[in-house]
Amino acid sequence: MVKANLKKTIKEWREGKLKPRKYPEKKKPKKSLKQQFTERKAKMMTGIAKVEDTVKLSFWKIIKVLEDYIDMREEYYPIVTLWIIGTYFHKQFPAYPYLFFNAMKGSGKTRILNLISHLACNGKHLISMSEAVLFRTAALSTFCIDEMERIGGKDKQALRELLNAGYKKGLAVERAKKVKKKGLEGMEENYEIESYELYCPIAMANIWGMDEVLADRCISLTLEKSNNPIITRLIEDFKENKEINDIKRELSELSVVCVGKNSRIQQWNKYILTLYNKENNTNYTNNITNTNNTNNTFFNKIEKTNLNSRHLELFFPLFILADYAGVVDKVIKIANYLVKEKKAEDVDESKDVSLIEFVSKQEDTNFVSLKDILTKFRIFLGEDEENKWINSKWLGRALKRLVLIKEKRRIGKGREVILNIEKAKKKIKIFKEVEPEPQENLKITSESL
Numbered sequence: 001m002v003k004a005n006l007k008k009t010i011k012e013w014r015e016g017k018l019k020p021r022k023y024p025e026k027k028k029p030k031k032s033l034k035q036q037f038t039e040r041k042a043k044m045m046t047g048i049a050k051v052e053d054t055v056k057l058s059f060w061k062i063i064k065v066l067e068d069y070i071d072m073r074e075e076y077y078p079i080v081t082l083w084i085i086g087t088y089f090h091k092q093f094p095a096y097p098y099l100f101f102n103a104m105k106g107s108g109k110t111r112i113l114n115l116i117s118h119l120a121c122n123g124k125h126l127i128s129m130s131e132a133v134l135f136r137t138a139a140l141s142t143f144c145i146d147e148m149e150r151i152g153g154k155d156k157q158a159l160r161e162l163l164n165a166g167y168k169k170g171l172a173v174e175r176a177k178k179v180k181k182k183g184l185e186g187m188e189e190n191y192e193i194e195s196y197e198l199y200c201p202i203a204m205a206n207i208w209g210m211d212e213v214l215a216d217r218c219i220s221l222t223l224e225k226s227n228n229p230i231i232t233r234l235i236e237d238f239k240e241n242k243e244i245n246d247i248k249r250e251l252s253e254l255s256v257v258c259v260g261k262n263s264r265i266q267q268w269n270k271y272i273l274t275l276y277n278k279e280n281n282t283n284y285t286n287n288i289t290n291t292n293n294t295n296n297t298f299f300n301k302i303e304k305t306n307l308n309s310r311h312l313e314l315f316f317p318l319f320i321l322a323d324y325a326g327v328v329d330k331v332i333k334i335a336n337y338l339v340k341e342k343k344a345e346d347v348d349e350s351k352d353v354s355l356i357e358f359v360s361k362q363e364d365t366n367f368v369s370l371k372d373i374l375t376k377f378r379i380f381l382g383e384d385e386e387n388k389w390i391n392s393k394w395l396g397r398a399l400k401r402l403v404l405i406k407e408k409r410r411i412g413k414g415r416e417v418i419l420n421i422e423k424a425k426k427k428i429k430i431f432k433e434v435e436p437e438p439q440e441n442l443k444i445t446s447e448s449l
Contacts, residue, residue, distance in 0.1 A: 050254070050257070051254065051258060051324055052324045052325075052326075054250055054251070054254045055085060055254075055321060055324040055325050056324065056325045056326055057250070058085055058247055058250055058251055059078075059081055059082070059085065059325040059327070061243065061246075061247050062081040062084055062085070062119060062247060063077055063078070063081050064243075065115070065119070065241075065243060065244060065247070066080060066081060066115070068231070068234070069111065069115055069231065069234055069236070070108060070111065070112050070115065070231070071108065071224075071226035071228050071231045071232075072108075072112075072221070072223055072224075073221075073222075075334045075337065075338075076221050078322070078327060078330065078331055078334065079219060079221070079318065079331070079334060079335075079338070080099070080112075080116070080221070082318045082321045082322055082325070082331065083097070083099050083201070083203075083219070083318065084116060084119045084120050085251060085321050085325075086201070086317050086318060086321055087120040087121040087123070087142045087201040088120075088121040088251045088252065088254070088255040089255060089258060089317075089321070090199075090200075090201050090317070091169070091199075092258070093169070093265065093316070093317040093320075094168065094169050094170075094265060094313075095167055095168045095169065095313050095314065095317075096167060096199075096201055096317055097167060097217065097218060097219045097314035097315070097317075097318075098163075098167055098201075098202045098203070098204060098214075098217050098218040098219070099116075099201075099202070099203040099204070099218065099219055099221070100203075100204050100205070100210055100215065100218035100219070100220045100221070101113070101203070101204070101205040101221055101222075101223055102205070102206065102207070102209055102210070102220060102221070102222050102223070103205070103207065103222060103223035103224065104207060104225065105207060106225055107223040107224055107225050107226075108223055108225075108226060109146065109205035109206075109223060110146050110205070111236060112205070112223070113125055113144040113145075113146050113203055113205055114144070114236060114238060115236075115238055116142075116144050116203050117142070117144040118238040118239065118241075118244055118248075119244060119247060119248060120142040120144070120201065120203075121142050121201075121251070121252070121255065122140055122141050122142055123141075123142045123144060124137075124141050124142065124143055124144065125144045125146070126143060126144065126145050126146065127145075127146050127147050128145075128147065129143065129145055129159065130159065131158045131159045131162050134159065134162050134163070134166070134198070135162060135173040135196040135198055136196055138166060138196065138197060138198050138199065138200040139196070139197045139199075139200065141200055142200065142201045142202070142203075143200065143201075143202045143203070144202075144203045144204075145202065145203070145204045145205075146204075146205055147205075147206065148204045148205065148206040148210075149206050149207060149208055151163075151204075151206070151210070151211060151214070152210075152211045160211060160213075160214060162198055163202070163214055163217075164213055164214055164217065165198050166198040166199060166200060166202065167199075167202075167217045167314075168199065169199045170199070171197075171198050171199065172195045172196060172197050172198060173195070173196045173198060174193050174194065174195050174196075175193070175194050175196070176191045176192070176193055176194075177191065177192050177193075177194050178190075178191055179191070179192050204218070212350070216310060217310075217314070219314060219315075219338065220338075220342060264295065264298075264320055265316070267295050267299075268299055268302075268316070271295070271296070271299045271303075272303075275303065298319075298323050298328065301328060301329065301332055302316075302319060302332065305332055305335070305336055306336065306339075307335065307336070307339060311335075311339045311342075315335045315339075318331060318335070319331065319332065319335070351381075351390070351398070352398060352401075352402060353428075354380070354381060355377065355395075355398055355399070355402065355404075356402060356404070356424050356427050356428050357424075357428050358376070358377050358380045359399075359404050359419050359420070359421060359424035360421065360424035360425045360427075360428045362419055362421055362424075363421075364419075365418065365419075365421065366418065367407070367409065367416040367417065367418055368416060368417065368418070368419065369411075369414050369415070369416050370392050370395055370396055370414065370415050370416070370417065371392060371414055373395060373417075373419075374390070374391070374392050374395050377390070377395065378390065396415065399417065399419075402427070403420065403423065404419060404420045404423060404424055405417045405418070405419065405420060406418040406419065406420045
């Protein structure tokens with residue numbers, strides 16, 4: 001039996017049919033938790049380095065392209081550049097600002113929107129838009145909408161409502177879709193609910209300005225007519241421009257790698273909660289010391305600004321990208337300037353702010369009739385056609401909404417109130433700030449870094 005098996009084996013070996021014996025592989029020893037942590041950290045740092053290198057390189061490339069084709073204020077270039085880069089990563093942020101260009105005819109609004117649409121992620125340059133197009137295609141698009149002159153009209157109310165919601169993640173539109181399904185009696189018609197996410201980056205432009213509510217969701221930039229022939233005589237070749245196509249390819253490749261949430265949002269919230277925890281100073285010191293020093297430096301810079309609420313929400317994604325590009329200090333200065341500029345405009349335009357300012361300057365702490373307050377308020381605003389619609393009914397509701405009434409009473413046919421002057425003085429400080437700083441030092445250059 002043994003000889004027979006041996007002969008068979010020799011025969012198979014000579015014919016080349018003998019297969020080598022397989023020995024069980026030795027199991028690799030399990031890595032310790034310390035080794036696993038070190039490897040993960042190394043991969044993470046490599047990924048962060050790649051993000052920083054690509055964002056930094058793309059930042060300066062886009063700056064150059066914008067300077068070649070667009071003539072605008074120096075502090076606008078880095079904001080527009082970071083916004084374009086952010087269109088590739090906007091889903092990592094809970095909110096992303098709209099970009100709004102306000103300018104007179106012939107100032108380059110159409111050109112800059114066209115250029116942004118070619119540089120941004122899935123950019124689309126549109127002249128007009130319906131609400132159906134917006135919510136059905138928002139999830140995969142960056143919209144650059146030109147000629148937004150009638151956005152404040154009654155016929156655009158539905159579109160305006162969607163735009164008011166689309167800057168923030170999590171809001172959706174639901175529509176019923178008619179479908180046919182097999183039933184007991186053949187094909188039956190039924191309805192299915194489809195949900196569409198509204199969240200997407202949008203750049204807009206018009207001549208007459210934006211609705212107050214929608215403008216509050218925008219970073220607003222004003223363009224002027226250019227007299228620079230080097231820029232105005234260039235023909236738009238954006239589709240065939242190799243430099244633009246290379247920028248788009250690099251950022252597209254990076255966006256595929258960087259999927260998920262940006263952890264800096266959660267880290268910022270923890271930082272703020274720890275920073276303002278006044279109940280236990282020891283825990284505050286320990287927690288601040290134990291957190292990441294790099295993030296703390298970044299967060300400290302933002303915390304020292306006056307940005308909060310909506311303004312901070314809109315600029316925070318750009319600050320994160322600016323940190324990757326190595327220009328966060330300059331961008332924070334520019335953001336501060338733009339916010340102060342916007343607040344100054346809001347004070348001039350908003351009737352609510354004007355009313356707060358008016359009350360803060362009053363001295364009478366006794367009961368005053370609404371009729372007398374209305375007369376004085378109209379004089380305070382000036383003889384303008386737009387102010388004639390303000391009446392006692394609006395004034396009473398506005399004072400109540402702004403909590404500027406201490407006491408009220410009805411006498412005969414009229415009403416009297418005691419104004420809360422102290423509260424108005426505190427509130428006006430939120431809107432009235434020092435004048436924006438000069439613009440000389442807001443230009444970003446590679447040498448200034």
